[in-house]
Amino acid sequence: MNPYLTVTARYIDGSVEHPDSWKLHSKVIGYTIIHGDHSGANIAAVILKVLDCYGPGEKDDDKDEDEEWLDPLDLDEEEEVDEPVDFDPADLLGKVLALINQVCTLPQACVYFATLCVEEGLAPLELIKWVRTQWGSIYYLLDCVKVNKAAVNKFTLLAYDSPKVLNLWKKNYSDYVICRPEWEVLDLIHEVLERQWEIMADTPKFAPVHTAIKAGLAKLQKWYLAIGQTDIYYICLALDPGIKTEYTSQNWETKYNDSGMAAFKEAVCLFLIYIFKI
Numbered sequence: 499m500n501p502y503l504t505v506t507a508r509y510i511d512g513s514v515e516h517p518d519s520w521k522l523h524s525k526v527i528g529y530t531i532i533h534g535d536h537s538g539a540n541i542a543a544v545i546l547k548v549l550d551c552y553g554p555g556e557k558d559d560d561k562d563e564d565e566e567w568l569d570p571l572d573l574d575e576e577e578e579v580d581e582p583v584d585f586d587p588a589d590l591l592g593k594v595l596a597l598i599n600q601v602c603t604l605p606q607a608c609v610y611f612a613t614l615c616v617e618e619g620l621a622p623l624e625l626i627k628w629v630r631t632q633w634g635s636i637y638y639l640l641d642c643v644k645v646n647k648a649a650v651n652k653f654t655l656l657a658y659d660s661p662k663v664l665n666l667w668k669k670n671y672s673d674y675v676i677c678r679p680e681w682e683v684l685d686l687i688h689e690v691l692e693r694q695w696e697i698m699a700d701t702p703k704f705a706p707v708h709t710a711i712k713a714g715l716a717k718l719q720k721w722y723l724a725i726g727q728t729d730i731y732y733i734c735l736a737l738d739p740g741i742k743t744e745y746t747s748q749n750w751e752t753k754y755n756d757s758g759m760a761a762f763k764e765a766v767c768l769f770l771i772y773i774f775k776i
Contacts, residue, residue, distance in 0.1 A: 503541060504529050505548045590680050591636075591687070594643060597654070597674035598625045600666060610663045611653050618648040637691040640684060650676065733762050 505528035512520030528548030601607045602625060612622035626642040629635040643650060657663045657671040676684070683706055690710070746755045 502529055503544045505545055590676075590683055593674055593680075594640075594676070594684070595628055597650075597671075598627055598639070598643075600671070600674070601625055601653070602627055604664050607657065607663050610657060610660060611649060613662075614649040614652045614656075615646060618652065620646055620649055637688065640688045640691070644684070644688060647681065733758075733765055 504526060506524060507527045508522060508524045510520045511523055512518075528544075530544050530548060601611050608624060611625070615622045623642065623646065625646070626635075626639045628639050654671050654675045658665070663671075686706060687710070743755075743759065746758060750758070
């Protein structure tokens with residue numbers, strides 16, 4: 499079942515001789531299908547298409563104040579309607595992330611995916627979205643995708659022809675089909691994220707993702723070295739209820755751990771002084 503947008507025009511009609519004797523009229527001027535999500539850009543595109551049929555902007559070349567209400571709806575003719583997240587389908591991880599965003603954005607798609615999970619003997623779980631600021635988010639996302647592999651494959655093949663799922667805007671769910679070689683690469687990426695990267699970087703098995711491992715190690719080294727430049731990293735770890743000081747006491751050198759604890763105590767004291775002064 500596809501959603502539709504109803505556009506209603508209301509106007510006042512009265513005679514010149516009796517301007518006070520006016521009537522309010524209401525008329526449905528558009529009943530149009532909406533492709534994709536219910537974003538403001540999509541709705542604006544539908545409204546503009548309906549208004550173009552009546553040509554409100556063609557009556558007068560000189561724009562007056564009464565027509566300025568149309569400005570927020572102005573869209574470039576060449577501009578595509580924005581989607582929740584637009585990743586490049588040619589990129590494997592991008593394709594997976596885009597599929598998850600499409601499924602999670604549309605309620606009908608979520609329900610249909612859960613139905614397919616049940617059909618495949620899986621728990622009707624929702625796909626996990628990527629949280630950029632959450633450590634290990636990609637790992638848990640891929641873990642969920644791997645567990646629901648059968649349902650993911652079935653969804654990408656059947657969703658487009660199912661009347662239970664909305665059609666995508668300028669795209670097809672089959673664009674997100676993950677073939678067997680791609681699943682094998684995802685398995686490697688998933689394994690990389692749960693093992694020691696330094697060991698795997700020189701292992702032939704992980705040659706397809708060697709570049710990604712090296713890039714990840716470089717970024718990890720960058721932020722690890724930054725720890726010595728400020729105390730904020732230790733303070734953040736100490737304030738995290740899931741970490742506190744357990745990690746630093748076991749993995750940091752004693753002098754760095756003691757220095758971090760001293761900085762943390764000083765920060766707490768300054769905070770308490772600030773609070774009590776207020």
